[in-house]
Amino acid sequence: MNAPNATQGASPRRWVVMLPLIGFLALAALFLLRLYGGDPTKLPSALIGQPAPQTTLPPLQGLVRDGTPVPGLDPTAFKGKVSVVNVWASWCVPCHDEAPLLTALAKDTRLQIVGINYKDSPDNARRFLGRYGNPFSMVGVDSNGRGSIEWGVYGVPETFVVGRDGTIVYKLVGPVTPENLDSVLKVAIEKALK
Numbered sequence: 001m002n003a004p005n006a007t008q009g010a011s012p013r014r015w016v017v018m019l020p021l022i023g024f025l026a027l028a029a030l031f032l033l034r035l036y037g038g039d040p041t042k043l044p045s046a047l048i049g050q051p052a053p054q055t056t057l058p059p060l061q062g063l064v065r066d067g068t069p070v071p072g073l074d075p076t077a078f079k080g081k082v083s084v085v086n087v088w089a090s091w092c093v094p095c096h097d098e099a100p101l102l103t104a105l106a107k108d109t110r111l112q113i114v115g116i117n118y119k120d121s122p123d124n125a126r127r128f129l130g131r132y133g134n135p136f137s138m139v140g141v142d143s144n145g146r147g148s149i150e151w152g153v154y155g156v157p158e159t160f161v162v163g164r165d166g167t168i169v170y171k172l173v174g175p176v177t178p179e180n181l182d183s184v185l186k187v188a189i190e191k192a193l194k
Contacts, residue, residue, distance in 0.1 A: 047152050047160075048168055048169065048170070048171060049167060049168070049169075050167065050168055051168075052075060052078050052083075052085070052151075052160075052162045052167070052168055053075070053147075053150040053151055054075045055073060055075060055140075055147045055150045056072070056073060056075065056140075057072050057073035057116065057141055057142055057147050058072045058140065058141050059071050059072035059138075059139060059140070060072075060117055060122060060125055060126065060139045060141050061122055061141075063125075063126055063129065063134070063139055065134055065136075065137075070136065070138065070139050071137075071138050072138060072139065073114065073116060073138055073139075073140025073147070074138065075166070077114075077137075077138060078162050078166040079164070079165070079166050080164055082111040082112075082162070082163060082164055082189060082192045083111060083113075083161070083162040084105065084111055084112070084114065084160070084161055084162075084185075084189065085114045085116065085160040086102055086113065086114070086115055086157060086159045086160075086176075087115075087116045087118050087142075087148055087151065087156050087157060087158045087159070088115060088116070088117060088118065088156055089118045089119060089120040089125070089156050090120050090121070090124040090125050090127065090128035091120065091124070092156045092157055094156075094157055094174065094175035095128075095157045095175070096128075096132070097175055098157055098175040098176040098177070099131075099132035099133075099135075100132060101176045101177070101178065102176060103132060103133040103134075105135065105176075105181070105185075106135035106136075108189075110193055111189060112137045112138075113135045113136050113137060114136060114139075114140075115135075115138065115139040115140070116139075116140050116142050116147060116148060116151070117140065117141050117142060118148050118153070118156050119142065119143060119144070119145050120143075122141070125139075125141075152171070154173060157175050157176070158171065158172065158174070159171070159172040159185065161185070161189055161192050162192075163192045164192070169188060169191065169192050170185075172184065172185060
């Protein structure tokens with residue numbers, strides 16, 4: 001009769017101890033693949049092809065354009081017009097970079113630029129628009145972030161293109177840049193204008 005080997009019983013126990021480490025390494029590999037393996041601006045949106053949220057937001061108090069108070073977000077204003085909806089904040093560093101591009105885009109009279117001011121101080125938001133110019137025909141104040149959640153916003157800035165029928169046709173995660181303005185955003189706008 002052979003004496004039992006002391007290492008035979010330890011092998012299955014060793015695998016049980018290694019399972020959490022193997023699981024962690026698999027999750028870390030998946031995380032790194034997602035983090036470095038794709039373009040974060042191409043996150044899918046469940047809202048593409050869906051009607052724009054019926055979110056009404058109050059106006060940014062004291063904001064005036066051409067001597068007239070700028071209205072808040074009214075979802076009925078999307079019908080019949082191609083709209084570019086930009087979620088922004090004065091504390092958002094990339095929002096400062098994209099502001100001049102939105103101001104230039106607002107010169108296209110075929111569309112309207114709509115702003116959702118996200119969790120911002122009204123004074124800071126007005127100063128921001130005073131510094132860069134106000135491209136927005138409407139600015140809805142989303143002080144608690146609930147309106148942006150309805151739009152499926154991950155973080156600021158994000159930009160949506162809404163077609164004449166009030167349906168979301170495109171979503172850009174991250175700032176508008178000179179590169180994606182011409183190659184992506186204007187392409188989506190042109191499709192919506194047809």
